[in-house]
Amino acid sequence: MRNIAGILILILAVSCSPGKKRQDKTSDQSVADKQTTIVFDTDVYDFGTLKAGEMVVCTFTFTNTGTADYRIENIETECGCIEVQFPQEAVKPGQKGNVEVEFDSSGMVGREYKTIEIHGNSKELKHLAIFAQVENDLLKIKY
Numbered sequence: 001m002r003n004i005a006g007i008l009i010l011i012l013a014v015s016c017s018p019g020k021k022r023q024d025k026t027s028d029q030s031v032a033d034k035q036t037t038i039v040f041d042t043d044v045y046d047f048g049t050l051k052a053g054e055m056v057v058c059t060f061t062f063t064n065t066g067t068a069d070y071r072i073e074n075i076e077t078e079c080g081c082i083e084v085q086f087p088q089e090a091v092k093p094g095q096k097g098n099v100e101v102e103f104d105s106s107g108m109v110g111r112e113y114k115t116i117e118i119h120g121n122s123k124e125l126k127h128l129a130i131f132a133q134v135e136n137d138l139l140k141i142k143y
Helices: 002-015 017-034
Strands: 036-039 043-049 053-064 071-078 082-084 096-104 112-121 126-135
Touching: 036 126, 043 053, 053 126, 071 082, 082 112, 082 126, 096 112, 096 126
Parallel strands: 043 126
Antiparallel strands: 036 053, 053 096, 071 112, 082 096, 112 126
């Protein structure tokens, strides 16, 4: 008798799962409906030649070319030498927004290449890149 009751409870528990999965698909669909597209004027910036220790800033401008508001959720950088400022409010379709990047060249030498990954509700993940040739009198690289 206990075995039959255990089996019935197990069947009941398993049979309730599909409703939850359908609900998740619906919420995934609503997120997809709110995705938009953005286009950056340029996605690469070259600071040229810098002296080690210089802090420089560049601005990347983008346009929301989609039909939904664009919101940046977070931005990932590959090192602590980069600070990023971005709009906290949504950028409406047809409007422009800016991502300001500050690069600190302290302790660096040679050709530096850094990437910035932008996570938002755009259909594609966006990447930006900065370059600099850093001269450092304290560190020398032999080629």
